[in-house]
Amino acid sequence: MITIDFEKRGSLTLTEFIYESLRKQILDGSLHEDEKLPSKRALALHLGVSVITVQNAYLQLIDEGFLFSIEKKGFFVSDIARHLRSGEEKAGRTDARDGKLPTVQESSFADFSSNAAVPEKFPFSLWSKTMRQVLATGSDRLLRRTDVFGALELRRALCRHLKEFRGMDISEGQIIIGAGTESLYSMLVQFLGREGAFAVENPGYHKAEAIFRLNGASCVPVMIDGQGMDVDALESSGASVAHVSPSHHFPTGVVMSFARRKQILSWACRAPGRYIIEDDYDSEFRFTGKALPTLQGIDNEGRVIYMNTFSKTLSPSFRISYMVLPQGLIKAFSEKLGFYSCQVSSFEQFTLARFIEDGSYERHINKMKNYYRSLRNNLITAFNNSRLVEAGTIHEENSGLHFLLTMRKEIDARELQERWRAAGIHIQLLSDFYYGSGREAAGGWEPAGGRNSIGGGVGSAGGLDVAGGDSFVVNYSGIRRDSVAELVRRMDGAIGGI
Amino acid sequence: MITIDFEKRGSLTLTEFIYESLRKQILDGSLHEDEKLPSKRALALHLGVSVITVQNAYLQLIDEGFLFSIEKKGFFVSDIARHLRSGEEKAGRTDARDGKLPTVQESSFADFSSNAAVPEKFPFSLWSKTMRQVLATGSDRLLRRTDVFGALELRRALCRHLKEFRGMDISEGQIIIGAGTESLYSMLVQFLGREGAFAVENPGYHKAEAIFRLNGASCVPVMIDGQGMDVDALESSGASVAHVSPSHHFPTGVVMSFARRKQILSWACRAPGRYIIEDDYDSEFRFTGKALPTLQGIDNEGRVIYMNTFSKTLSPSFRISYMVLPQGLIKAFSEKLGFYSCQVSSFEQFTLARFIEDGSYERHINKMKNYYRSLRNNLITAFNNSRLVEAGTIHEENSGLHFLLTMRKEIDARELQERWRAAGIHIQLLSDFYYGSGREAAGGWEPAGGRNSIGGGVGSAGGLDVAGGDSFVVNYSGIRRDSVAELVRRMDGAIGGI
Numbered sequence: 001m002i003t004i005d006f007e008k009r010g011s012l013t014l015t016e017f018i019y020e021s022l023r024k025q026i027l028d029g030s031l032h033e034d035e036k037l038p039s040k041r042a043l044a045l046h047l048g049v050s051v052i053t054v055q056n057a058y059l060q061l062i063d064e065g066f067l068f069s070i071e072k073k074g075f076f077v078s079d080i081a082r083h084l085r086s087g088e089e090k091a092g093r094t095d096a097r098d099g100k101l102p103t104v105q106e107s108s109f110a111d112f113s114s115n116a117a118v119p120e121k122f123p124f125s126l127w128s129k130t131m132r133q134v135l136a137t138g139s140d141r142l143l144r145r146t147d148v149f150g151a152l153e154l155r156r157a158l159c160r161h162l163k164e165f166r167g168m169d170i171s172e173g174q175i176i177i178g179a180g181t182e183s184l185y186s187m188l189v190q191f192l193g194r195e196g197a198f199a200v201e202n203p204g205y206h207k208a209e210a211i212f213r214l215n216g217a218s219c220v221p222v223m224i225d226g227q228g229m230d231v232d233a234l235e236s237s238g239a240s241v242a243h244v245s246p247s248h249h250f251p252t253g254v255v256m257s258f259a260r261r262k263q264i265l266s267w268a269c270r271a272p273g274r275y276i277i278e279d280d281y282d283s284e285f286r287f288t289g290k291a292l293p294t295l296q297g298i299d300n301e302g303r304v305i306y307m308n309t310f311s312k313t314l315s316p317s318f319r320i321s322y323m324v325l326p327q328g329l330i331k332a333f334s335e336k337l338g339f340y341s342c343q344v345s346s347f348e349q350f351t352l353a354r355f356i357e358d359g360s361y362e363r364h365i366n367k368m369k370n371y372y373r374s375l376r377n378n379l380i381t382a383f384n385n386s387r388l389v390e391a392g393t394i395h396e397e398n399s400g401l402h403f404l405l406t407m408r409k410e411i412d413a414r415e416l417q418e419r420w421r422a423a424g425i426h427i428q429l430l431s432d433f434y435y436g437s438g439r440e441a442a443g444g445w446e447p448a449g450g451r452n453s454i455g456g457g458v459g460s461a462g463g464l465d466v467a468g469g470d471s472f473v474v475n476y477s478g479i480r481r482d483s484v485a486e487l488v489r490r491m492d493g494a495i496g497g498i
Numbered sequence: 499m500i501t502i503d504f505e506k507r508g509s510l511t512l513t514e515f516i517y518e519s520l521r522k523q524i525l526d527g528s529l530h531e532d533e534k535l536p537s538k539r540a541l542a543l544h545l546g547v548s549v550i551t552v553q554n555a556y557l558q559l560i561d562e563g564f565l566f567s568i569e570k571k572g573f574f575v576s577d578i579a580r581h582l583r584s585g586e587e588k589a590g591r592t593d594a595r596d597g598k599l600p601t602v603q604e605s606s607f608a609d610f611s612s613n614a615a616v617p618e619k620f621p622f623s624l625w626s627k628t629m630r631q632v633l634a635t636g637s638d639r640l641l642r643r644t645d646v647f648g649a650l651e652l653r654r655a656l657c658r659h660l661k662e663f664r665g666m667d668i669s670e671g672q673i674i675i676g677a678g679t680e681s682l683y684s685m686l687v688q689f690l691g692r693e694g695a696f697a698v699e700n701p702g703y704h705k706a707e708a709i710f711r712l713n714g715a716s717c718v719p720v721m722i723d724g725q726g727m728d729v730d731a732l733e734s735s736g737a738s739v740a741h742v743s744p745s746h747h748f749p750t751g752v753v754m755s756f757a758r759r760k761q762i763l764s765w766a767c768r769a770p771g772r773y774i775i776e777d778d779y780d781s782e783f784r785f786t787g788k789a790l791p792t793l794q795g796i797d798n799e800g801r802v803i804y805m806n807t808f809s810k811t812l813s814p815s816f817r818i819s820y821m822v823l824p825q826g827l828i829k830a831f832s833e834k835l836g837f838y839s840c841q842v843s844s845f846e847q848f849t850l851a852r853f854i855e856d857g858s859y860e861r862h863i864n865k866m867k868n869y870y871r872s873l874r875n876n877l878i879t880a881f882n883n884s885r886l887v888e889a890g891t892i893h894e895e896n897s898g899l900h901f902l903l904t905m906r907k908e909i910d911a912r913e914l915q916e917r918w919r920a921a922g923i924h925i926q927l928l929s930d931f932y933y934g935s936g937r938e939a940a941g942g943w944e945p946a947g948g949r950n951s952i953g954g955g956v957g958s959a960g961g962l963d964v965a966g967g968d969s970f971v972v973n974y975s976g977i978r979r980d981s982v983a984e985l986v987r988r989m990d991g992a993i994g995g996i
Contacts (some may be wrong), residue, residue, distance in 0.1 A: 054788050117641070124640075130632070135629070136521065139519075143620050143813040143815045144815055145814040186688075211838075214834070214835070216692060282985070316643040317640060317844035319841050319842060319878060336712070339705060339708060341678060343678055343681055344677070345816050
């Protein structure tokens with residue numbers, strides 16, 4: 001008889017859970033092709049649920065091709081799993097043979113250099129259900145493209161969300177939906193023009209700089225200190241647009257101080273045509289204290305363009321981001337770029353709108369916040385119980401999905417990085433996020449905030465004085481919690497003799 | 499008792515059809531909130547189908563919130579329709595009150611200036627079914643973003659499709675998936691650079707030119723004659739990239755001749771760094787004869803970048819397009835733009851891949867081809883039976899979803915356009931698609947191909963000599979077939995006295 005462990009049911013309905021369990025067993029081969037399933041009645045009796053519950057699960061599986069039924073004989077497993085498996089095998093073979101460009105690979109044991117999320121954490125059946133609900137609302141509006149601003153429903157939902165989560169008071173006319181932050185960067189260069197330079201954070205997220213440059217803008221890296229972007233350096237750079245991430249800078253983890261926020265806003269107001277792009281991509285995951293208001297929220301002069309994405313909070317496979325324009329720029333944007341269509345399909349926009357409106361998105365973020373907090377704690381505890389405790393110090397771990405592991409000066413971080421790579425662990429060094437000779441010019445990274453030694457545990461200040469060495473950027477969102485022990489064992493094993 | 503007319507069932511299963519019919523009746527209010535539905539057994543008896551068929555339809559409707567059941571009482575209509583309707587009403591009200599940017603409006607009776615498709619023609623339930631099948635294949639791959647080239651499955655499906663439909667022999671490594679042609683244009687400027695100018699067709703699709711320019715490229719309009727782009731003019735323009743639509747030029751409808759195809763290819767080979775962007779957006783809808791091979795197919799020197807979209811063949815609300823790079827450019831593209839993510843969500847890529855692979859896409863195109871042919875014939879017959887017959891001539895009506903209606907010189911086309919607009923009919927003039935003084939410089943539009951008078955009927959040559967006047971661009975894909983009679987009545991009514 002089929003075993004279904006209701007302990008793992010979580011928030012699924014009985015039907016959904018039976019459906020999920022059977023689907024998994026078909027896919028992993030525990031239920032094999034042509035195998036006869038128990039009758040609805042027998043399984044219902046066995047599981048202690050009603051016949052209709054089992055029946056609905058069976059019908060869903062038939063609908064989706066996993067089962068077929070023969071009248072008066074019963075329910076059987078179809079050959080779908082074999083098809084799916086052979087498809088994947090074929091895909092793998094052809095890739096290797098043709099030497100074509102590979103798709104995303106997962107050769108390493110753990111990758112701290114990736115922004116990927118752990119797929120299991122995505123509320124897949126809830127999202128599917130929302131999709132089905134949207135499909136059921138009828139086709140007409142789903143088949144109409146939306147203008148460059150995006151679907152009104154989604155912009156409305158975002159307004160309410162930003163009001164609740166970030167205290168931002170905006171109207172739906174200010175929002176522009178785009179297919180990922182990358183597309184929005186490109187749109188912004190087209191909108192703001194290429195006359196003035198774009199200041200980017202140094203160290204910083206090189207992708208943003210690369211996209212601005214590819215779009216024909218000139219870029220000038222401006223140093224970051226423990227408060228955020230250096231506004232004097234920004235002023236003397238001659239840039240007219242500044243791209244910053246005040247809520248949680250990547251890769252240093254610095255949160256821009258309130259004083260610095262005021263300074264950068266007044267920089268923007270000092271000359272016409274100056275704008276700040278506020279990249280708030282990670283702000284949902286703040287673990288302690290209250291978040292500072294956004295630059296957008298304290299900007300009275302209409303100088304801040306706010307942007308955020310769903311790739312971190314939902315899944316990187318969704319290409320949905322948005323930006324919030326100052327009221328004063330809406331007309332110009334509409335005149336210059338208004339002929340574009342929104343890049344996101346109407347169907348996905350409506351699905352996301354509904355997902356936000358019915359509270360699913362908020363519940364998901366809260367769940368993920370707990371999950372990431374616990375993942376981070378596991379990781380730090382494991383670091384504390386390893387020889388890493390003698391080699392480095394953790395910084396900026398209370399916000400966002402990465403922190404810094406700053407190594408003692410005597411340690412050859414580059415050599416350690418290589419050893420870890422050989423052990424299947426990819427992790428990037430902070431020095432690689434500097435532009436040109438930025439790091440030397442700045443005399444090394446020296447955060448202004450408190451510093452936490454690993455030995456001292458999470459959140460405690462003081463400990464070993466290890467400043468000055470290079471730092472590892474511990475980007476942990478894609479790490480599986482059950483791999484933490486083995487991961488730290490490998491990192492620990494590689495450290496000997498360095 | 500509920501009436502369900504099985505004559506309209508089409509290719510739906512009995513369950514799907516019952517489900518669809520009930521859903522519609524709930525949405526349009528024929529079945530009102532809290533109304534009790536017949537028992538499964540009663541409805542099955544009434545319709546002459548099995549109880550399980552009705553039951554499955556009821557379960558699906560419960561799943562999607564349209565019905566609810568009360569044990570031992572039966573099935574009732576939920577308040578979903580009211581929610582959906584009130585949502586729309588609210589949306590409408592707020593728009594009006596706030597004076598915010600409107601969403602797509604439909605104020606006119608008929609719009610010949612839009613690329614929209616008629617939503618009812620989209621195979622909505624088939625697409626939904628494909629979506630559900632993709633969801634059922636499991637979450638992991640759907641939650642991984644794909645690289646800039648896009649999902650391998652979709653690129654494979656496109657290879658096979660292009661082989662069958664266009665005789666193109668390419669590999670999946672050459673394909674890049676993008677969120678609409680607009681995004682691909684932007685990507686191409688980023689890839690090819692801004693040193694050389696982009697030649698665009700004159701008259702032409704101004705959106706392409708606007709996007710190239712917004713992306714920082716300089717553009718030079720090059721005249722089109724009855725064979726396609728004038729290659730001598732292209733040579734002397736100094737451009738290094740030429741954007742052309744050989745299979746069906748918009749708005750003239752010209753199909754580039756084979757001789758001209760060879761000429762433009764040899765232009766591209768005469769100097770390094772020259773490329774042709776072949777926009778094949780409308781090639782699926784050719785009504786007579788065999789399509790000429792694509793430029794891509796006869797290019798032996800790797801000079802052609804081919805692109806096409808699904809917005810015409812499926813729905814404008816899908817933002818999925820693709821381009822095919824020459825083998826020789828793959829590496830450079832990957833090095834320069836390889837850090838981008840694909841802009842289309844993995845889920846939609848997999849759904850489309852499956853839709854192509856299982857033959858649904860091909861069947862849909864064939865169905866649409868028949869539909870558009872009959873729509874075009876209705877329209878032309880109605881024109882023939884109106885006073886339009888004395889005023890103009892139809893050109894280039896055998897390919898793609900638009901044709902030209904060239905007016906006699908004596909007719910003030912601009913005045914007629916205004917009168918039609920007042921009657922709710924939007925239609926653009928060819929002269930508005932010229933850049934600058936292009937039209938005067940070229941001495942007016944004079945197609946080289948045969949000319950069909952309206953009086954002579956579809957496809958016959960000769961008739962009134964009306965060349966030299968301005969032409970209306972009859973872009974008919976978004977016109978409802980049942981509106982043709984009224985539409986032509988209005989157009990006819992407005993013509994008097996001009």
